[in-house]
Amino acid sequence: MKRIKKCSFLLYGLLVVGFFNACTGLRTDRELRIVDCELLSARPLIFPDYTDVTVPSTIAPLNFRLANRNYEMVHVNVKGGKSGEFSLQSASEVRFHDKEWKKILGENVGDKIELTLSVKSGGRWEQYSSFPIYISSYPIDYGLTYRLVVPGYEVYSKMGIYERELSNFRERALIENTVVPGSCINCHAYNQCNPDNMSLHVRGVHGGTFLRGGSGKGLVLLDTKAPESLSSFVYPYWHPSGRFVAYSVNKTLQMFHAAKDKLIEVLDLASDIVVYDVRENKSLSSSLLSSSDFETFPSFSPDGRSLYFCRASSQSVPENYKQIRYNLCRIDFDPESGVFGQHIDTLINADALGKSISFPRPSFDGRYIIYTLLDYGNFGIWHQEADLYLLNLSDGSMRELCEINSPAAESYHNWSSNSRWLVFGSRRIDGLYTHPYIVSVDEDGHVGKPFLLPQPSADFYEDSFYSYNIPEFVTKPVSFDANEAANMLMAPGRMRINGK
Amino acid sequence: MDVKKHLNEPLNVSCSAMAGSNLLSNLHYFYSFTFGVFTFLFVFKYIPHHFHYKEQFQLFIFTADYFRETCSTPGGLCNYIGRFFSQFFLHSWMSALTVSFFLAAIQLIMLRVCLKFRSRGDNSSSTGRRFLLLMSGRIADWELYVSFLPSIGYLYFLCDENTQFGGVVALLFSLAYALFLMGGDRGWTGCLLLTLPILYFSIGGIVYLSLLLALLYGFLTKEGKTRRWFCSFLVVGILFAAACPFIAKEMLKQYPLSRYFWGVDYVHFVAFPPFRFICLWLLTLTVVLVGVCFCRIVGRGRLPVAVGGSLFIVMLIYVLVVKTGYVNNVSKEELMAYDHYCRTKNWMAIIQMADKKHPKSPMMVACLNLALYKMGELPNRMFDYFQNGLEGLLPSFRRDFMIATVACEPYYYLGFTNTAQRLAMEGMEALPDGQKSVRSIMRLAETNLIGGRYELASKYLRLLEKTLFYRKWACETREYLYNDAKISAHPEWGMIRKFSTNEDFLFSEKEKDMMLGILFRQHPDNRMAYEYLMACTLLKKDVRLFPIYFGLNKNFVYQSIPKSYQEALLYNWGLSGRSFDSIPYHIDEKIRKSVENYAKIYTSMKEPEKYLEKDFSKSFLFYFHFRQLGKSTVEVSYQY
CATH class of the missing domain: 2.120.10.30 (TolB, C-terminal domain)
Structure with a gap:
């Protein structure tokens, strides 16, 4: 009986997590890869504009969305200049997981991270030219x-x-x-x-x-x-x-x-x-x-x-x-x-x-x-x-x-x-x-x-x-x-x- | 005492209450339905604009942030639900339906609460016989009378334009909670009491009503150990509930302690305690107590009722209370009607209203003058109605949401988009409950669209796209963003954009005529600027400047010089002692004679006003001589 209860709780928990993820439209996966996509020479227009910015290593995730564009899915690959890499996909805006974000920023202090955005629209993927976010070595206040x-x-x-x-x-x-x-x-x-x-x-x-x-x-x-x-x-x-x-x-x-x-x-x-x-x-x-x-x-x-x-x-x-x-x-x-x-x-x-x-x-x-x-x-x-x-x-x-x-x-x-x-x-x-x-x-x-x-x-x-x-x-x-x-x-x- | 018997007693009482409920089951739906129908008709026919008024001063958006922000204070959930339903006040029939549904539901639940107080043997008659007895006034079913009390009281409160709908929801929840508390055994009541903090946070201080009703029920209907347990639970619950506001204050901090006691925004002016609502809850409790005690002492079923029947009494109270509420607010209802028609651009309705009863308040007169302009009748007919100076043409800004919102209208159509934007924003920010106004947001979207500030217009449209009833408008309007040609082709926005002032100057309340003059000089084809400039000059009684301004018109052709203009020109001509025959304007013979007659009476009579009022009250000259500039006495009472 206890086992059934435990299983029920587990199932319930999975359902809640699944529902939450379905609602946010967010998937994070280190192994996510986009294949057969068209390469664009332009950089993506994002809001807020976080391209080329310099940020402190402790800053909260720089969540953004693509501006002036409708899409079915956006895929983001984040790669550290020194180390670290992760990807995520979203059907709406890009929201980074706090832990992954902090980790990659912490690993690349004094360097940069490169963000590569791919967008699925009309069933086709297009990949924009990547842009950097520079990680300052100067700390920022609380x-x-x-x-x-x-x-x-x-x-x-x-x-x-x-x-x-x-x-x-x-x-x-x-x-x-x-x-x-x-x-x-x-x-x-x-x-x-x-x-x-x-x-x-x-x-x-x-x-x-x-x-x-x-x-x-x-x-x-x-x-x-x-x-x-x-x-x-x-x-x-x-x-x-x-x-x-x-x-x-x-x-x-x-x-x-x-x-x-x-x-x-x-x-x-x-x-x-x-x-x-x-x-x-x-x-x-x-x-x-x-x-x-x-x-x-x-x-x-x-x-x-x-x-x-x-x-x-x-x-x-x-x-x-x-x-x-x-x-x-x-x-x-x-x-x-x-x-x-x-x-x-x-x-x-x-x-x-x-x-x-x-x-x-x-x-x-x-x-x-x-x-x-x-x-x-x-x-x-x-x-x-x-x-x-x-x-x-x-x-x-x-x-x-x-x-x-x-x-x-x-x-x-x-x-x-x-x-x-x-x-x-x-x-x-x-x-x-x-x-x-x-x-x-x-x-x-x-x-x-x-x-x-x-x-x-x-x-x-x-x-x-x-x-x-x-x-x-x-x-x-x-x-x-x-x-x-x-x-x-x-x-x-x-x-x-x-x-x- | 037999312990077993007493342990079973709650169930028995409950069964007996259910029996009472069954006996009246066919009837109380009928009463509730009748009450709902009467409420629907009353709201729909007599105070529809009160609800239009309420609707425009909120912005309900379907976002998680709005939900979180609204529900983050005690009573917030009721505010949220109340605001959700207040959206439906946009249309009269929907507001009437919403209000009647909620108030009938409250009555129905209140009746069930009251029936819980019945003990066994209270009901011995068949339903049919009971109905006949009831109709003939032979039986006093106090539960029935009392059940109407909160609903009728609330309907009276809803006649006040500042009453918010969240309170209705809170009352409904509170009575339902009371019913649940009464409905079960010790465990059930204990479980429900555990939910008290959640309930307090959802419905605010009205949770005391639930607890006190349940305590009363326990005290009056239960006996022995059961009563002790039940009442002890509830006393603990009441003490717990009493601590909730203090805990909330300590945790949330950002409101005065008193605010945490009632929680729900019963009225717009949230900083003031809702004493009259508290009085209604106390009255309800008292009447329930008196009703139960009276029945116990005198006995049920043998009370002769003097007046012609229980329903008659209920309806009499209903009519008296509701009518009083209506009569107290009939003038405000008129003002809100003017405002509503102005908002919905129903200019003819405004003029028809004014024809039936001349408006006196500057806000109403401002709406009327705007409607007259829109119908092309301002120069000819403005003095057909009561005029109260410049305030009735271009109302001055005051820190009041209604005045600022109404004052915004003529400035917007004139092309003073900055001023219209300011007044829209000020009106919204003056809302004492910190809500935003959907009407102001729409106007802000429009003024920024006209002004070419597309990013800002987009922001406001985005908010409107998250509403239920304004989404369509916002989506359609979005197509105008960054499209100057399309805006220019729009019959309203294109015209306002064309006539907006390009020359910068500082706004001055004291120099409205100067501002109108600048606007007209920039756009000599802005007919509204011209007619408002002329109206402004007439209302300021500046007859010496009038002919100069009159001569500025090179673009508009009137079939004949408008009546009020002719009167002013004649008067000005006459001031110099010259004969009317030499006046260089084409003056209508009838008007000339009228002015001559006026002058004759005015100069020959000692107290000319009473002689002139009958035939000349609709002339500029009568206004010139006998109307005081500045605020009318009526206006003072209309200040919100």
Whole structure:
């Protein structure tokens, strides 16, 4: 009797596995071979485009589908440059088995894998020219965090900050705005990818700025809106020491274009920069950083002795909004005393070029600053012409990152902790929804071809309503309890900042 | 006490309940059917547009991700099933059928739950005799009355446009679960209680209703050790169920604790506790308790009923409750009708509705003005109806899903595709339950198609291809992607693309006439831009600019100058003190006389409005003098 039961269970298990495989249309077999196929000289068009990309060896499987083509079956042969080979067949999209994928990537670090696609259509097989995926020898951080939000206008529904592991498809919500209805969750930042130092701003009736400092005090909720300040603290950037966080305070205006090529304009009406001293619970500023000009998007140099930011001459808005052009500037900062320098250096006079700079992000090895260049203003996400540029701090040269730019907007970007990877947002897929791309940057500043953050399904992004805002690398899981955060937000108390 | 007897008792009670059920078996289907028919007729005839309204503010797609996302919170399964059935609200008859089927099913299950409370000897009459007694009001079958309570209550709630259908599904499941709990022995009940976490996760907090009903049943119908066991099980179950929201909150984190107590999205405004639904469940429980106790005290079968019969009472309650629900929402039903006809481009229906009863809300007036334009009657007939300023022509954006959705319509047809796109997106994002709107997605697909943003249009079409009722439209529309010639040949999209603004400027709510002017200057053959510009000028009462704008028309030939234009031109001419004889426009003699008469009364009477209202309320001049610009008082009450 027991034997019959065991057999039944086994049979049931086989049926389930068989059913699952039938549903996914996937077959993996090392010995799968295609015979009698026509060889094509072209490479396959796949979505997402993972041809020639450089990836870290721990990245989750790069699942894809053939674009612009109907087929009955697709066969993929994956062959490592050093070792390893496997094949799989699918009636729909190509989904790699995690173990096989990781194994072949691990065996070919510093080399490449070659993918050869054969497609069965109308009963005939055609084989495309193979393409490589390069496996970088540089490790990548544990994961990414980003805000998921519908790229709307003034009204927003569900949004949140999410953490995604890069070695698999696991995503978890750190906090969603459903936890405190009516709130808006936006700026989040870590100290050089280390989530032990974290700043996260929640806007709304129950709003506040969460801060997890290095002092071991745990999570605190700040009220950063002083009566005399323009706004709460936004656009945070941590000082490498963990003692300071640079923010900007902005009074902004949102306007809407009538013509089809542009949709939204977000402008500063006023903006200043402040530095928050975590240890002393006070804000620091300088008259140079709170002038009548617009100062915004601060970021500390990796040595902590310079503060980079964008500055533009104030203009009357909305009449002259196209004249607002930001330069990339720098000011000295003494982390021991918290005192700013006496003059501002202009690193790039973008205004003279008829351009504007936003989101300067220094690499953590101190060699580069990556920034967005656009025609005017500072909100590149709504500017199709917004592209990424790289400033070499050793020789002052700047160059367009043609390797990663596209006709659509490229905007928010940041470095991995080892400065060998960049993550940035791009609207290249459909022109509206921002998606996260990762790209390798080697010691010589060579930039590879970016790859879209892999997802379980190739259709994932097309079925999604969300834009990926402010993608940031994190070196380990972010310790953030939404329940604790919600309780803190709903409680009346906020830590007041002691003043200037 | 005889232990054996008591061990057998649940079975006996169950048998007796079944006997009661059998006695009424021929009747209760009749009652349920009758109730279903009445509900069908009510929904179909009186509130069909409430359900059109509900249908458009969701996007049910057949994907694993949508299922997973919807079902990932307590009550999610009911939300999923409710949204699945809400798709059928697209057509009036389907919505009426769906609602009547579910509510009749709830009534039927509730009756079976109530019949469980019967004890032996409750039913001694034959079915035929019972029916006669029932009809003549000689017998009070409290179970029958009570069985209608949740369904009638829910029908009342469904008269509110914000009530979602997931709650109906949850109620049905809850009563079915209660029936199962009552239906068996100790082991059966224990097994069912083990499924409590799954059930809580599927139907949310309404699981308490099941447990309390079962507890009541155990307490009132069982005796001795059986009762102790049964009730103990259920008390443990209730405590377990009470812990479920806390466990869910600890595990899922992303909603306030209160949300985990009810789970299901009973209304669009999910952040607020569904108190009235909870009241209905409590009322149901109370009435069951009272009914059982009353029967025990007074006895069954000898209760004289004062009014003319049990059915009469039920139907009276039905009519009163349902009618109240309807009367409370009749104005909203009208608004939703305007919106529905606007969405379905049934312009004649809008005008016919307005002819019967003049709309007052800006949203309705905006639909009417659009319909008048579409039927070529805007310049001649716009003042035949109540006008409430620019808000009734081009409504301003507010953070409200209905207002934004309606406001989108005229901008779309005018060629302000960016603005239409914004309002469609804003309307969707303003939905308080975080759902997406199928109507907005369709509009977004259209605006991006017209704007040549084909990748984006393709994304939205792809989503629509995964729906039940919009798949065909999406597949057909897909053929227009990357095909400029085909879009240009399309009677609607081609025209809008042709008239879309090429010159960039910043949208301004306060300068709608300026924007219309820019649009018309770019496309002097855009008749809608011209007529809306003229209407805008008239509604702003800008009679000095009117002749200038009037002179801009070089492309459109009217048989005669439209009535409202003539009145405005005459008024403007008269302001300078010149004789009407010298006016350089071809003015209809009848209109000229009418204006002269108007002027005579206006200038001679102390309170001219009451004298002018009768004969001149449909003129521009009456609007000019006696209508306040800005929001009407009606609008305030229509804000959702």
